[in-house]
Amino acid sequence: MFATGLLMRITKLFDGDRTLWEVIHKRKPSLTRAHAFGAECWVHIPAADRTKSDLASPKAWKGKLVSWPNERSGWGVYNSKTDKIIFSRDIKSSPPGHDDTVSRQEEEPEPPAVVTIEDFIDFDDDDEDQVRNDDEPRRRLPAAAEQREQPQEVVGVGDRPIRQLPRRAGRGQHSDWYRQNFVMFIQELEGHLFPISPTDKDPLTYDEALSRPEPERQKWIDAIEREFNSLIKNGTLEEVMVPEGVNVVSTKHVFKTKYDANGNFIKRKDRCVARGFTQEYGVDYNETYAPVARMSSLRIFLVMVIVHSFVVWQTDVETAFLNPDMDRPLYIEFPKGWDKKNPKATGLLVKKGLYGFKQSARLWWMHLMQTLEKLGFGHSETDWGIFLRKESDGSITIVFVYVDDILIAAKTQATIDSVRDGLKQAYTMTDI
Structure with missing residues (x-):
């Protein structure tokens, strides 16, 4: 993974002018934050995953860099204690407390625009019994939750894969109108949101x-x-x-x-x-x-x-x-x-x-x-x-x-x- 990520950024294609990374992402890659394979680094532990009652609990753990941020979100860091590869965007090349800057994914895409749920649902459909009041404020789906801790994806090295799901944010309950009129499942894949059609139970026989x-x-x-x-x-x-x-x-x-x-x-x-x-x-x-x-x-x-x-x-x-x-x-x-x-x-x-x-x-x-x-x-x-x-x-x-x-x-x-x-x-x- 590390070698592939590096070659994509430095190897010119047949035309001798652009790299494969530049062709795909439409901009030149940056090597200003490049690290050596196996370099020691520190991975930030999200506050939600730390023990709140223990003030001495560590805020980061030490690992070795093994992967560029390619298809996954963040750098791949090997944790020798858990024998896992953690993909995280919050890593440092020095222990916490130093003034070293955080090395983030240099190819991080721009956050998509805020999308309203109404963009995906037709409220004029004949099967809907209720009509939304225009005076009711629209609920919005946050396109990029900058304030939240980034979820970490865990890939097993010695055993089966494990995925650490992000904690559910406590933002209150949805309105009755929301629950009664539709259910929408949003799947996040490579930075995009895909709407699934409103719930409509089809007959089985x-x-x-x-x-x-x-x-x-x-x-x-x-x-x-x-x-x-x-x-x-x-x-x-x-x-x-x-x-x-x-x-x-x-x-x-x-x-x-x-x-x-x-x-x-x-x-x-x-x-x-x-x-x-x-x-x-x-x-x-x-x-x-x-x-x-x-x-x-x-x-x-x-x-x-x-x-x-x-x-x-x-x-x-x-x-x-x-x-x-x-x-x-x-x-x-x-x-x-x-x-x-x-x-x-x-x-x-x-x-x-x-x-x-x-x-x-x-x-x-x-x-x-x-x-x-x-x-x-x-x-x-x-x-x-x-x-x-x-x-x-x-x-x-x-x-x-x-x-x-x-x-x-x-x-x-x-x-x-x-x-x-x-x-x-x-x-x-x-x-x-």
């Missing part, structure tokens, strides 16, 4: 969906009808007389309320899925493995986009599993709510890769791979979720695949358009 009060009940009925019509239109299911002795797989409905990125209601959605756990290996399916790109590959993908100034396009394949044909005859029971057209039919023949079947994900990946191969792509030998194509000008076009989510990076927009048009001829795509 078909009967529960139909027992909901109006107008929610009708919205679920409409969602079920849209799902059935989609399966019929795509040729996924066919009413047949099921042969005797074959395994008939049961089905269920999966209900989901869709929201946009700001937490605003979009629609009610239903997915009819097979209960794949009732399939029999060797009879109903064989291979099930479906490659997806690794997250480490995504990081490399993003670095290449930055270094080479690639154009990026993101898309989602609608009903991806319903595109490939099923690899063998499979049958399911009539789902609840299905309006049977053939009175003699005893079940449904599955002709496409219906969601829930064990082989559906693999069939989809193979279908997508064949489509990309027709467009001139080949998968990476180290990660089968990455597809590459060399262009006539010598540049590389990269396709990153994670199930039905696709990222495309290329040198020019024209190349992006050619790949996008090729995919849209085979699938229904939704640009993101």
Whole structure:
């Protein structure tokens, strides 16, 4: 970790002008607070973690510097007493009481702007029973709590990892309006805040969906009808007389309320899925493995986009599993709510890769791979979720695949358009 952090700051890239750290962070690195590997330092102990009744309790502990502040928050310091690596932003190169300055993370990002909770919630949604009074002061989420002690992350060296969670600040209770109208979970990741949609408990069964009060009940009925019509239109299911002795797989409905990125209601959605756990290996399916790109590959993908100034396009394949044909005859029971057209039919023949079947994900990946191969792509030998194509000008076009989510990076927009048009001829795509 230490060597990697140093090399990122001093090694020039192929253009001989910038380092990788400068390319990523858009500014030159600073080595004014650089320390030698294994250098002795002192790590500040937050006041909340010290024994208040003991005035003689130490305010810092002695350790050895082993990591630059890269992906984690703060320097990595090895504690020989606990055999742990502590990541902290409050370290000194001399014992407490000296006039030495605190060595903080020189690449510390600027604190994000203050974000109000109202920015994430649509209070005009039909499902809300109460409306916020404009005279009530807004609650604000602190973007950077400068007054608080920085939480420390602990990584085990000799045993399993441990995380020391920050103590809960005593700032009083939230108002009744806050608790009754929404619950928001904020996940802090690399300095960003990601809002999750308001709480809306979706029905778990078909009967529960139909027992909901109006107008929610009708919205679920409409969602079920849209799902059935989609399966019929795509040729996924066919009413047949099921042969005797074959395994008939049961089905269920999966209900989901869709929201946009700001937490605003979009629609009610239903997915009819097979209960794949009732399939029999060797009879109903064989291979099930479906490659997806690794997250480490995504990081490399993003670095290449930055270094080479690639154009990026993101898309989602609608009903991806319903595109490939099923690899063998499979049958399911009539789902609840299905309006049977053939009175003699005893079940449904599955002709496409219906969601829930064990082989559906693999069939989809193979279908997508064949489509990309027709467009001139080949998968990476180290990660089968990455597809590459060399262009006539010598540049590389990269396709990153994670199930039905696709990222495309290329040198020019024209190349992006050619790949996008090729995919849209085979699938229904939704640009993101």
